[in-house]
Amino acid sequence: MIEVGEFEFSYKDHAMRSYILKATPLSSDHVMITYEYISELKKVKSELTQKNKDLKEKNSSLEEFAYIASHDLQQPLNTINGFVGIFKSKYLDLLDETGLKCLNYIEEASNRLRNMILGILEHSRLGTNIVVTTVDLNETLDDIVKDLQGIITKKEGEVRIGNLPKVEGCAIGLRLLFQNLIENGLKYQKDNNKPIIDISFEEKEGSYLFHIKDNGIGIQEEHKDKIFQVFQRLHTDETIYKGSGLGLANCQKIVQLCGGKLWVESVYGEGSTFSFTLPKK
């Protein structure tokens, strides 16, 4: 007896052209046979694979460059900082108000530069030393909330967490990802607004879909892509919202390394929902 079901196989003809042959049962005694010439398809596929490989190589050499450059930049910066310190301690009396102001600007700028360099180093290192384990996200989120309790209490905020799944992934990366998104939700709020952060997930066929929803200031449509780029900040007034502009770029990189996608939906003035997928392994 022949088993009823669709099947397909590929073969090459005498001129080495490739075909896919497909047999689809129409009824108990009729089968439809179709064939598809796939040489062009194969060519495109192999070109795509090659391009992907090139892109990966370019990306990793770019990351290596970022790592080396940022590492080497620290040396001259330490010299600047060191001499500013010496100058301040030994020659402060010789400076008038403008001179002191200038020196303080140099000090502030070099501190900012140091933070940027450390940020680039951290960003370029993401993805090295990945250890994949089973991560219980309920435990991860418990730890994060404990660490953020100070700011949550200060802002009279609330972090609501549904029951989360266990996933296969890098515990450190996943923690950084959730923590950055929650911290942003707590931070980008209107004056005196009590932050409410909702964390939920949906189980899809091949992946988990997570949502981190806040009731914050929201993001305008034209800025939704820009915020995931390195050092892109919509709020540069450090006295209101402090930050490095690397949080979301790091989140983006972590999600991509896991094979997922990260995006944001927002109503300006009302709040934002950051969503990301994590493929089931």
Ligand code: ADP
């Ligand atoms: P940082 O917070 O250090 O500035 P991020 O990369 O985390 O850097 O975020 C980039 C920018 O995106 C922020 O400067 C802010 O303008 C905007 N942003 C991030 N998260 C939110 C949020 N939940 N609500 C509103 N704006 C946000």
